[in-house]
Amino acid sequence: MLRARLLARCWAVLAPDGVPPGRAAGRSAAGTAAAGGPPDDLRALVDEHGTAIYRYALSIVRDPATAEDIAQEALTKAWLALPSFRGESSLRSWLLRITHHAAMSMLRVRRAEAIDPDDIEGSSGADHVEGAVENRLALAQFQRALADLDELSRQIVVLREVEDLPYETIAAMLRVPLPTVKTRLLRARRQLTTALEGWR
Amino acid sequence: MGPMRWRHPSRAALRRWLQGEADEPTDAHIATCERCAARLETLAGESDPGGSIGTDALQGVGRAPGLRAALEAALAAPSDLNVRLTTQVHELQQQARWQDVVVDAVGGGLDTLRLLMGDKEDDG
Numbered sequence: 001m002l003r004a005r006l007l008a009r010c011w012a013v014l015a016p017d018g019v020p021p022g023r024a025a026g027r028s029a030a031g032t033a034a035a036g037g038p039p040d041d042l043r044a045l046v047d048e049h050g051t052a053i054y055r056y057a058l059s060i061v062r063d064p065a066t067a068e069d070i071a072q073e074a075l076t077k078a079w080l081a082l083p084s085f086r087g088e089s090s091l092r093s094w095l096l097r098i099t100h101h102a103a104m105s106m107l108r109v110r111r112a113e114a115i116d117p118d119d120i121e122g123s124s125g126a127d128h129v130e131g132a133v134e135n136r137l138a139l140a141q142f143q144r145a146l147a148d149l150d151e152l153s154r155q156i157v158v159l160r161e162v163e164d165l166p167y168e169t170i171a172a173m174l175r176v177p178l179p180t181v182k183t184r185l186l187r188a189r190r191q192l193t194t195a196l197e198g199w200r
Numbered sequence: 201m202g203p204m205r206w207r208h209p210s211r212a213a214l215r216r217w218l219q220g221e222a223d224e225p226t227d228a229h230i231a232t233c234e235r236c237a238a239r240l241e242t243l244a245g246e247s248d249p250g251g252s253i254g255t256d257a258l259q260g261v262g263r264a265p266g267l268r269a270a271l272e273a274a275l276a277a278p279s280d281l282n283v284r285l286t287t288q289v290h291e292l293q294q295q296a297r298w299q300d301v302v303v304d305a306v307g308g309g310l311d312t313l314r315l316l317m318g319d320k321e322d323d324g
Contacts, residue, residue, distance in 0.1 A: 016232050024285065029314045036288035037290070038286045038289070039286065039290075042286055042289060042290060043286050045286045046282045046286045046289070047282050050277070050281060050285045050286075051277045054277045054281055054285075055272070055275040055276075056278075058275045059275055064278070067279075068281065068284070069287070071281075071285055072285055072292070074289045074291060075285055075289045076293065079289055079293065080293070126204075139273055139274065141273055142270050142273075144275070146274050146275075148273070149321045157271070158271060158275065161267050161271055162268055162272060176231070177231060178237075179231060179232055179233055179234050179236070179237035180231040182237045182240075182241050183217075183231070183236075183237050184219065186240055186241060186244055189267065190218055190219075190244065192267055192270070193267065196267065197269055
C-alpha cells in the first residue's frame with residue numbers, strides 16, 4: 001500500500017504532466033510536453049503574461065533582478081493555484097494581484113534589511129532596449145521621472161496605462177479609494193508627460 | 201495619510217498639487233474626495249486643452265513615443281525572460297514534488313520500516 005503510494009509519488013515527479021499512466025489527466029493533453037520539459041500550458045501562461053508580471057514587479061521594486069525573482073515567485077504560485085482560479089476577474093488582473101502581494105512581501109523584507117532601491121537601481125531593465133530607442137538621454141530622463149514618482153503612483157500608472165485595468169480594479173487591488181487612483185494617475189501622467197518632452 | 205480635511209482645497213491649491221508640490225492636507229483630502237478628483241480632472245483639462253494629460257491622447261505624438269510606449273521601454277523585460285521564467289517555475293515545481301516524495305517516505309516512518317522488514321522476510 002505504502003510502496004504503491006511512493007511509486008505513484010515518484011511517477012508524479014518523473015512524468016511530464018505529473019499524472020501517472022492510466023489516470024485521467026488533471027490538465028489537458030495539450031498541457032503536456034515531451035522529455036520532461038515544462039508543460040505547454042505553463043509556457044503559454046508565461047508567454048502571455050510573463051512580461052506584464054515582470055514589468056509591474058519592476059515598477060514596484062525598481063531592480064531588474066528582484067523583479068525577475070518576484071515574477072518567478074508569482075508565476076509559481078499562480079501555476080499551482082490556477083485550477084482554483086474562478087474567473088471572477090480577468091486572468092491578467094488575478095496574476096497582477098498575486099504579483100502585487102509577492103512584491104510587497106519582498107519590499108517588506110528589503111525595508112527590514114534597510115536597502116534603498118536607489119542603491120541597486122544602476123542596472124536598469126531598459127538596458128536591453130536602449131539600443132532600440134532613438135534618444136537614450138530621453139529614456140534616462142523618463143526613467144528618472146518614473147523613479148521620482150511615489151510607489152503608489154508608479155503602480156497606478158503602470159496598471160492603468162500599460163495594463164489597461166479599470167480604475168475600480170486598480171483601487172480594489174491596491175486597497176485605496178477610487179479618487180486616490182484617479183488623482184494619482186492624473187498627477188503621474190502630468191509629471192511623466194514633462195519628462196516625455198525630450199522625445200518630442 | 202492624515203485625517204480628511206473637511207474644507208475643499210482652493211483651485212490654486214489643486215493646481216499646485218497637480219504640479220507635484222506636496223501638500224499633506226491637500227493630499228489627504230483629495231485621496232478620498234470624489235468632488236475634488238473631478239475638479240482636478242477639469243483643472244488638468246483647462247491647463248492642457250489638447251487633453252493629453254487627462255486622456256490617453258499621448259500615444260504616438262510626433263517622434264515622441266506615447267506614455268504607454270515610454271513606460272514599456274522604461275520597464276522593458278530582457279528578451280529571454282519568458283524562457284528563463286518557464287524553466288525556473290518548472291524546476292521549482294519539480295523540486296517541490298521531490299520534497300513531497302521525501303516527506304512521504306520519511307513520514308511513513310514505522311510503516312516503511314515494517315514494509316521493508318516484511319519484504320526481507322519474504323525474500324528470505
